[in-house]
Amino acid sequence: MITIFNAAFIFLACRMPSPIRGFILRSVFQWDIHPSARIGLSLFVNSGHVELAADARIGHFTVFKDIRRLSLGNHTTIGNWNWLSSAPVIQGATCSITIGEHSSITSRHYIDATGGVDIGAFVTLAGHRGTVLSHQIDLAECRQQALPIRIGDYCLIGSDVRFVPGAAVGDYIQIAMGSVVVGHLSESYSLYGGVPARNLRAIPKSAAYFSRGTGAVR
Numbered sequence: 001m002i003t004i005f006n007a008a009f010i011f012l013a014c015r016m017p018s019p020i021r022g023f024i025l026r027s028v029f030q031w032d033i034h035p036s037a038r039i040g041l042s043l044f045v046n047s048g049h050v051e052l053a054a055d056a057r058i059g060h061f062t063v064f065k066d067i068r069r070l071s072l073g074n075h076t077t078i079g080n081w082n083w084l085s086s087a088p089v090i091q092g093a094t095c096s097i098t099i100g101e102h103s104s105i106t107s108r109h110y111i112d113a114t115g116g117v118d119i120g121a122f123v124t125l126a127g128h129r130g131t132v133l134s135h136q137i138d139l140a141e142c143r144q145q146a147l148p149i150r151i152g153d154y155c156l157i158g159s160d161v162r163f164v165p166g167a168a169v170g171d172y173i174q175i176a177m178g179s180v181v182v183g184h185l186s187e188s189y190s191l192y193g194g195v196p197a198r199n200l201r202a203i204p205k206s207a208a209y210f211s212r213g214t215g216a217v218r
Contacts, residue, residue: 037072040080053101066095067113073101073121075215086113090135092146099123100153102215115146115165120153122215127159127177136165154210172210174203 030049033039037052040060044050048068052058056072064070065085072078076099086095097113099105100121108128111117115134119125138145147166151157155169158177169175170186176193185192189210191200203210209217 048095059107067097068095069097071096071098073099073103075102076100077104077215079105079107081108082111083109084111084113087135087144088114090114090144090146093135094146094148104215116148118148119151120155120171122154122212123151123157124155124215124217125157129160130157131162133163134165156209172203172205176200 032049032051034052034054034056036054037056039052039058040062042058042060042062042064045063045065047064047066047070049070051069051071053072053074053076055075057077058072059078059080061080062078062082063084066088067084067086068088082105084097086093088095093114094116095113097111097117097119099119100123102121103119103123105125106128109125109130109132111132112134117132117134132149134149135144135146137143145165149163149165150168152169152171152173154172156174158175158179160178161175161181162179163181166183167181168184169181170184170188172188173185174191175181175185175197176191179193179197180195181192182196185197185199187199189203189205191203192198193200
């Protein structure tokens with residue numbers, strides 16, 4: 001487990017040339033980092049195991065706090081100025097984030113991984129100020145509870161979208177800007193939007209976003 005005392009060491013290691021940086025993080029902290037993966041000037045505090053597959057990228061000034069397990073697939077990117085944290089003291093907390101291949105989290109988003117966050121392949125968390133929450137107060141029990149978040153494959157999440165604990169999104173779905181995702185949105189090839197998000201219309205299965213072979217949208 002990485003403590004705040006060696007978080008500064010990791011930050012300094014991230015400033016070194018990539019081959020040296022990868023060697024330090026693999027040998028000292030036993031992280032599973034592919035030689036082609038890259039980590040910018042980011043901060044890891046009280047964090048556990050990190051897995052970065054081939055060509056995975058983490059940008060600058062992103063904070064990872066109390067994340068027990070972080071796994072990024074091939075060609076997956078987390079941008080700049082993001083905040084990913086969890087509350088490990090909550091009962092049932094997994095404090096994990098798993099992101100499939102060719103997915104992208106842009107910049108200035110907040111992800112609470114207490115209940116676990118599972119993001120599929122070819123997903124874009126676009127724009128900024130997206131909020132993913134995976135724990136809440138249970139009024140009936142008067143206690144905190146952790147509930148997982150799941151986003152399927154080939155989803156496009158607009159700017160400023162908020163996920164409530166326990167929310168799930170199926171495959172091939174677009175979430176409109178400013179929406180609040182509650183419950184399970186399951187109808188593929190659909191645009192959901194509103195507060196709470198509801199099915200607004202169908203999206204043609206021929207849309208290029210749903211069949212692209214690389215994660216980046218040019």
